[in-house]
Amino acid sequence: MSLIINQGKQDTTQDNKFNPIVEKDVTVQITELKLATTQTNTIEVTMRLLSGANKGRFVFDRINYDPTSDFSWKYRALRRAAGVPYKDNEPAQIDIEGLLLNKAINVDLGIRKGKNKDGQEQQYQNITYKVPPKKQQVITPEVPTAQTEDTPVAKQDIVKPNLTDDAVWD
Numbered sequence: 320m321s322l323i324i325n326q327g328k329q330d331t332t333q334d335n336k337f338n339p340i341v342e343k344d345v346t347v348q349i350t351e352l353k354l355a356t357t358q359t360n361t362i363e364v365t366m367r368l369l370s371g372a373n374k375g376r377f378v379f380d381r382i383n384y385d386p387t388s389d390f391s392w393k394y395r396a397l398r399r400a401a402g403v404p405y406k407d408n409e410p411a412q413i414d415i416e417g418l419l420l421n422k423a424i425n426v427d428l429g430i431r432k433g434k435n436k437d438g439q440e441q442q443y444q445n446i447t448y449k450v451p452p453k454k455q456q457v458i459t460p461e462v463p464t465a466q467t468e469d470t471p472v473a474k475q476d477i478v479k480p481n482l483t484d485d486a487v488w489d
Contacts, residue, residue: 339444340378340428345371347378348423349401352416360385362415364397366446369423378428380446384415393448400424400448425449 351365364380382397383390398405401422431445 339430339442340368340373340376341430342371342373342428344425344449345369345373345428346423347426348421349419350377350421352420355381358383360388364419366424366426378444378446380444396448396450397424399450400426402451425451 346369347366348369349364350367351363353363355361355363358381361381361383364382366378366380368374368376368378382394384394385391395405398418401419401424403418403422426449427447429445429447431443433441433443435441
């Protein structure tokens with residue numbers, strides 16, 4: 320038995336070509352965290368775009384969490400963007416998935432140019448993690464009530480039902 324599909328016309332000019340996303344102030348959701356296999360003390364973060372023109376697409380980042388690394392600032396920026404900033408009194412070992420997985424954060428997406436392992440110019444996805452704005456205190460104005468000190472409140476009599484009657488109560 321054969322498996323027949325309708326593959327349409329494939330664009331072979333796009334093979335192995337990576338197009339970074341360029342958008343400002345988009346919301347992404349952290350969908351996966353795993354240890355990088357090629358770098359020590361590094362996590363690979365997978366994020367799905369929840370807003371913007373590329374909604375539904377995924378972006379990826381590698382983040383070094385070694386406190387002695389020159390790139391540990393990016394780890395702290397990710398934690399601040401997720402609303403769980405690093406604190407000095409934290410234990411050395413933590414559940415990073417418990418802190419970050421499924422969190423929605425704001426980012427700016429851009430292009431970073433560099434060289435690949437063959438020495439050729441290449442574009443990479445650049446992700447800048449944005450700290451959420453401070454929560455604004457909502458001040459609700461006082462709503463005047465119908466009752467003021469000058470207006471007396473009328474007393475109402477409470478009428479109790481006569482339970483000595485043979486009436487049926489439903």
